[in-house]
Amino acid sequence: RIVYLNGDFLPFAEARVPIMDRGFLFADGIYEVSAVLDGRLVDNEAHLARLDRSLGEIDIANPHTIPEWIGLQTELVARNGLTEGLVYMQVTRGVYERDFAYPPAGTAPTVMMFTQAKTVAANPLAETGARIITVPDLRWKRRDIKSVALLAQVLAKQQAAAAGVAEAWMVEDDAVTEGSSSTAFIVTKGGALVTRPLSTALLPGITRKAVLRLAEEAGLALEERLFSVSEALEAAEAFYTSASAFVMPVVAIDGHVIGEGHPGAHTRRLRELYLDMARAGV
Numbered sequence: 675r676i677v678y679l680n681g682d683f684l685p686f687a688e689a690r691v692p693i694m695d696r697g698f699l700f701a702d703g704i705y706e707v708s709a710v711l712d713g714r715l716v717d718n719e720a721h722l723a724r725l726d727r728s729l730g731e732i733d734i735a736n737p738h739t740i741p742e743w744i745g746l747q748t749e750l751v752a753r754n755g756l757t758e759g760l761v762y763m764q765v766t767r768g769v770y771e772r773d774f775a776y777p778p779a780g781t782a783p784t785v786m787m788f789t790q791a792k793t794v795a796a797n798p799l800a801e802t803g804a805r806i807i808t809v810p811d812l813r814w815k816r817r818d819i820k821s822v823a824l825l826a827q828v829l830a831k832q833q834a835a836a837a838g839v840a841e842a843w844m845v846e847d848d849a850v851t852e853g854s855s856s857t858a859f860i861v862t863k864g865g866a867l868v869t870r871p872l873s874t875a876l877l878p879g880i881t882r883k884a885v886l887r888l889a890e891e892a893g894l895a896l897e898e899r900l901f902s903v904s905e906a907l908e909a910a911e912a913f914y915t916s917a918s919a920f921v922m923p924v925v926a927i928d929g930h931v932i933g934e935g936h937p938g939a940h941t942r943r944l945r946e947l948y949l950d951m952a953r954a955g956v
């Protein structure tokens with residue numbers, strides 16, 4: 675596998691980061707993930723725009739223009755012969771003697787990219803639907819920034835893994851914030867699509883935005899509002915979205931069956947619409 679590090683394309687084993695990298699010391703960095711389907715990046719410009727915004731929110735100058743990022747991603751995808759999977763982009767505040775405050779201006783950020791081959795379209799879990807659990811949301815208060823500080827998500831995902839399920843939805847003040855690596859949606863018995871409105875409490879999901887647009891075009895009623903776990907348990911359907919899961923049906927939450935216990939009609943439709951969009955090379 676070939677990765678990108680600070681200007682070079684290198685074999686995985688040769689790519690090394692110094693121990694004083696602030697990503698390692700403080701999780702002082704930002705990341706972004708785009709899917710690759712049929713060899714093409716999916717909704718990539720929106721991911722790169724969010725990368726730029728996340729970097730700006732923590733005062734890291736974006737090391738590349740959008741066309742430069744696209745050039746690097748395209749080259750990395752080609753060098754790895756990747757037709758389906760993910761491209762990760764990671765930027766930290768760079769390497770400097772350990773001190774919390776920012777290093778001197780001009781300290782070079784660390785820029786790293788890697789690919790993961792993964793079946794994102796014909797994912798068998800999307801056929802059966804995923805079971806999930808709920809966990810308390812233990813994160814900080816700027817979840818709109820796609821920070822590499824992911825410890826709360828690591829703990830949540832490990833709880834899900836230990837429970838033998840695919841994802842954990844995080845809950846704060848009796849409302850679902852989002853999944854540990856996804857955006858949470860429910861479909862009410864009345865057929866309305868419900869997801870939490872954007873704020874600093876959750877990541878502005880790129881897939882969320884695309885799905886809301888597709889749902890609107892399909893004439894579904896949309897409600898951007900808070901919802902509780904108990905409302906989710908009573909929902910007709912539930913699903914989560916992300917660059918890696920696309921639209922993933924949820925068939926059980928905390929052991930309670932959702933709807934008929936198989937992927938719901940609205941969810942399946944939205945997954946198909948999203949796949950059509952992705953394959954059309956948006």
Ligand code: PMP
Pocket residue numbers: 707852853854855856857877878879880881882915916917918
């Ligand atoms: N919320 C969190 C906390 C995430 O980590 C992710 C995955 N990046 C998402 C939502 C979904 O975002 P996107 O659709 O942009 O992948």
